[in-house]
Amino acid sequence: MRTFYLIITKHKDIFALIFSIILSLMMLANGDSDNLRLLRGKSNSIFAYIYSPITWVRTKALIEEEALLLREKNLQLTFQLESMRHLLDENNRLKRLLNFKRESQLNLYPARVINMGASPHLSSSLSIDIGSNSGVSVNDPIMTPNGIIGKTIIVDDQESIVQLINDVTFRLSVRINPSGSTGILRWLDKNMYMIKEVQKNSNVEVGNQVVTSGFSDIFPSDLPVGEVINITDERGRFHKSVVVKINENIGSIMNLFVIVE
Amino acid sequence: MKDLRIWSLLIFIFIIQYLLSDLLTIRYYQPDFIVIYVLYFGLYYGPYYGVIAGFSIGLLVDLTPMASYFGISPLTYSLTGFLSGHLQNKYNRLSPFVFHSIWILIIGFHFMIFTYIRFQLLFEVDKLQFIFRWFASFTYTLFFLFVMQFFFPIKRIHNA
Numbered sequence: 001m002r003t004f005y006l007i008i009t010k011h012k013d014i015f016a017l018i019f020s021i022i023l024s025l026m027m028l029a030n031g032d033s034d035n036l037r038l039l040r041g042k043s044n045s046i047f048a049y050i051y052s053p054i055t056w057v058r059t060k061a062l063i064e065e066e067a068l069l070l071r072e073k074n075l076q077l078t079f080q081l082e083s084m085r086h087l088l089d090e091n092n093r094l095k096r097l098l099n100f101k102r103e104s105q106l107n108l109y110p111a112r113v114i115n116m117g118a119s120p121h122l123s124s125s126l127s128i129d130i131g132s133n134s135g136v137s138v139n140d141p142i143m144t145p146n147g148i149i150g151k152t153i154i155v156d157d158q159e160s161i162v163q164l165i166n167d168v169t170f171r172l173s174v175r176i177n178p179s180g181s182t183g184i185l186r187w188l189d190k191n192m193y194m195i196k197e198v199q200k201n202s203n204v205e206v207g208n209q210v211v212t213s214g215f216s217d218i219f220p221s222d223l224p225v226g227e228v229i230n231i232t233d234e235r236g237r238f239h240k241s242v243v244v245k246i247n248e249n250i251g252s253i254m255n256l257f258v259i260v261e
Numbered sequence: 262m263k264d265l266r267i268w269s270l271l272i273f274i275f276i277i278q279y280l281l282s283d284l285l286t287i288r289y290y291q292p293d294f295i296v297i298y299v300l301y302f303g304l305y306y307g308p309y310y311g312v313i314a315g316f317s318i319g320l321l322v323d324l325t326p327m328a329s330y331f332g333i334s335p336l337t338y339s340l341t342g343f344l345s346g347h348l349q350n351k352y353n354r355l356s357p358f359v360f361h362s363i364w365i366l367i368i369g370f371h372f373m374i375f376t377y378i379r380f381q382l383l384f385e386v387d388k389l390q391f392i393f394r395w396f397a398s399f400t401y402t403l404f405f406l407f408v409m410q411f412f413f414p415i416k417r418i419h420n421a
Contacts, residue, residue, distance in 0.1 A: 012309050013307070013308035013309040013311075013312060013343060013346065016308075016309055016312040016313060016316075016339075016343075017308070017312045017339060017340070017343045020312055020313075020315070020316040020335060020336070020339040021336060021339065021340070023316070023332075023335065024316070024319070024332045024333070024335040024336035024339065025332065025336065026332070027323075027331050027332030027335065028330055028331070028332035028333060028336070028378070029332075031330055031331045031332060036331055039324070040323075040324060040328075040331065043324035043325070044325075044326045047279070047324075047325050047326055048326070050279075051279070051280070051326075054280055
């Protein structure tokens with residue numbers, strides 16, 4: 001017994017190692033036992049409590065990081081939404097143009113605006129992406145589904161320059177329906193136009209539709225132009241002045257039609 | 262006073278291991294500061310206390326949420342404590358190269374057993390990947406051990 005005790009004392013490190021290895025292997029073998037799970041569960045809750053300040057700091061850091069990511073994502077989505085809105089608008093506009101072309105009896109050529117204010121000699125003009133190669137010639141009327149907006153003045157092979165209806169030198173012979181009074185339409189201010197040569201005795205009212213008269217060699221008759229918004233009848237003058245608002249927003253035109261003979 | 266220093270150092274190492282290892286994780290490899298502590302402890306107090314310390318610390322480590330298999334840490338740390346304990350008083354007897362090679366091998370052996378038990382299936386399926394994991398975790402901890410040599414060189418442990 002004493003010898004055994006002496007051996008253990010002499011080699012206590014080896015016995016301690018063997019004992020610890022056996023215990024460790026037993027723990028490894030019984031790792032799934034209920035008692036060990038319970039023990040680990042309890043210890044986990046203690047460590048979780050100790051770790052809570054670190055968790056708090058890390059959570060805060062994560063939240064800040066997440067907020068940054070969300071802000072970026074929000075910005076991206078806003079851009080995407082704007083782009084989709086723009087595409088929807090464009091789609092609707094093109095659909096409208098397509099329907100107009102289908103229903104119209106005129107010989108229409110679709111065109112895209114490539115530049116605004118293209119001519120230095122005109123106060124209001126634009127360039128379109130079709131020219132003589134597509135059958136366009138000088139003085140071809142330009143219109144949108146909402147009405148006449150100008151005419152071609154310079155035509156190249158691939159592109160043309162359009163004088164817009166709000167150019168100061170642009171004149172358009174128009175008829176006011178249903179009275180049938182005729183006159184010359186010219187730009188007044190912003191999107192307002194004036195017809196000066198309307199006879200005094202003509203029965204013109206606010207809300208009357210203004211269309212092309214057909215007297216011109218350029219513009220066919222009965223194409224929509226705008227709507228009467230004001231009538232001025234001054235004493236001592238031989239004509240009435242009729243203010244017309246055209247239906248198209250000239251500044252935002254992107255697609256239009258050229259009426260080709 | 263000496264005991265207090267040992268215990269406070271253990272608590273400090275434990276906190277470092279528990280709180281900072283996440284921050285120092287590279288992919289799934291974490292440095293093991295506790296094995297460094299056990300190595301120094303074994304060298305200082307000898308194999309018997311090295312085994313006891315390794316086993317106790319291992320048990321404590323396995324109770325933390327970062328442990329995987331329960332029992333793996335007492336096994337590996339007690340082996341490391343035992344082997345490093347046998348290096349006690351050997352620095353002057355062995356050549357420095359042999360002495361340093363042995364403690365590096367002890368650390369390597371520690372990670373070999375640890376990686377084997379933890380990734381048994383990987384050992385069966387992809388031995389190369391297994392060796393890579395062992396080597397990566399081993400060298401990562403070894404890097405910290407080498408850094409420690411500038412502040413607390415192993416040869417300066419008075420019993421070594």
